[in-house]
Amino acid sequence: MGKKKPVLTVSHLTKSFGGIVAVHDVSFEVFPGQIVAVIGPNGAGKTTLFNMITAVLPPTSGTVHFQGIEITGKRPCEIAEIGITRTFQNLQIFKNMSVIENVMTGAHVRMKTGFLKAALRFPSVRKEEEAVMQKARELLKEVGLLELAYENAATLPYGSQRLLEIARAAASEPKLILLDEPMAGLNPQESRELVDIILNMRKRGMTFLFVEHDMETVMSIADNIIVLDFGKKIAEGSPQEIYQNPRVIAAYLGDEEVVM
Numbered sequence: 001m002g003k004k005k006p007v008l009t010v011s012h013l014t015k016s017f018g019g020i021v022a023v024h025d026v027s028f029e030v031f032p033g034q035i036v037a038v039i040g041p042n043g044a045g046k047t048t049l050f051n052m053i054t055a056v057l058p059p060t061s062g063t064v065h066f067q068g069i070e071i072t073g074k075r076p077c078e079i080a081e082i083g084i085t086r087t088f089q090n091l092q093i094f095k096n097m098s099v100i101e102n103v104m105t106g107a108h109v110r111m112k113t114g115f116l117k118a119a120l121r122f123p124s125v126r127k128e129e130e131a132v133m134q135k136a137r138e139l140l141k142e143v144g145l146l147e148l149a150y151e152n153a154a155t156l157p158y159g160s161q162r163l164l165e166i167a168r169a170a171a172s173e174p175k176l177i178l179l180d181e182p183m184a185g186l187n188p189q190e191s192r193e194l195v196d197i198i199l200n201m202r203k204r205g206m207t208f209l210f211v212e213h214d215m216e217t218v219m220s221i222a223d224n225i226i227v228l229d230f231g232k233k234i235a236e237g238s239p240q241e242i243y244q245n246p247r248v249i250a251a252y253l254g255d256e257e258v259v260m
């Protein structure tokens with residue numbers, strides 16, 4: 001058996017905004033079942049990198065491959081269809097929908113039923129809807145929100161809305177989930193819950209790439225850490241390697257938000 005093939009291959013990605021090079025020649029790979037963290041001081045280019053991987057922003061140069069297929073230049077909805085989903089730094093849940101409806105919208109990118117069939121209420125549609133609802137219930141159970149399934153999503157406390165966003169991201173059964181600062185605004189108890197949820201989902205075969213400022217979380221769950229500073233990758237390695245890396249320590253000096 002050869003080495004596992006990467007799920008995601010980022011090659012020489014660069015993004016310039018006028019004179020600012022937000023991401024500069026960044027390359028790395030993510031392998032199946034890995035939890036990979038992207039860290040770096042404020043303004044290091046983490047969100048810009050995520051936006052290029054998920055086609056929210058076109059790169060200035062470089063490529064992104066997903067399971068060996070180039071996805072650079074595709075549209076965000078195509079990225080979702082092939083098996084990459086993400087969450088955002090600013091929560092993006094549908095506040096006028098119930099909790100379970102929010103999760104069900106996540107599954108719809110994968111539904112086979114076309115719009116016309118759905119509008120005409122074909123029996124096959126009902127079956128598929130039932131399966132989607134069942135899946136949504138399982139995910140809500142997994143994140144501890146099943147009891148609140150029929151509440152309006154807007155009424156949930158902030159920490160629960162974050163868990164809901166992750167349940168929705170997982171509903172399309174993606175191969176890769178990108179999480180942009182998943183621990184932001186969570187209390188220590190909620191952070192621990194979320195760590196367990198991520199580890200459980202990984203056991204079921206999901207792969208994670210996440211941006212995070214909370215070093216305790218990064219060090220406890222990441223298999224591999226990519227460190228950005230001023231748009232460049234300055235280090236990559238296991239938590240142990242990164243913790244002791246002098247370039248990483250130097251990059252963080254003066255950044256009061258992060259204590260390593």
Ligand SMILES: Nc1ncnc2c1ncn2[C@@H]1O[C@H](COP(=O)(O)OP(=O)(O)OP(=O)(O)O)[C@@H](O)[C@H]1O
Pocket residue numbers: 017020021022040041042043044045046047048049
């Ligand atoms: N749309 C834009 N136009 C101009 N400059 C931008 C734009 N988006 C990001 N930048 C700049 O690119 C650099 C990287 O920003 P980015 O948001 O990717 O960093 P980050 O590592 O995610 O930061 P944070 O940890 O604060 O979220 C910053 O200097 C930022 O000001």
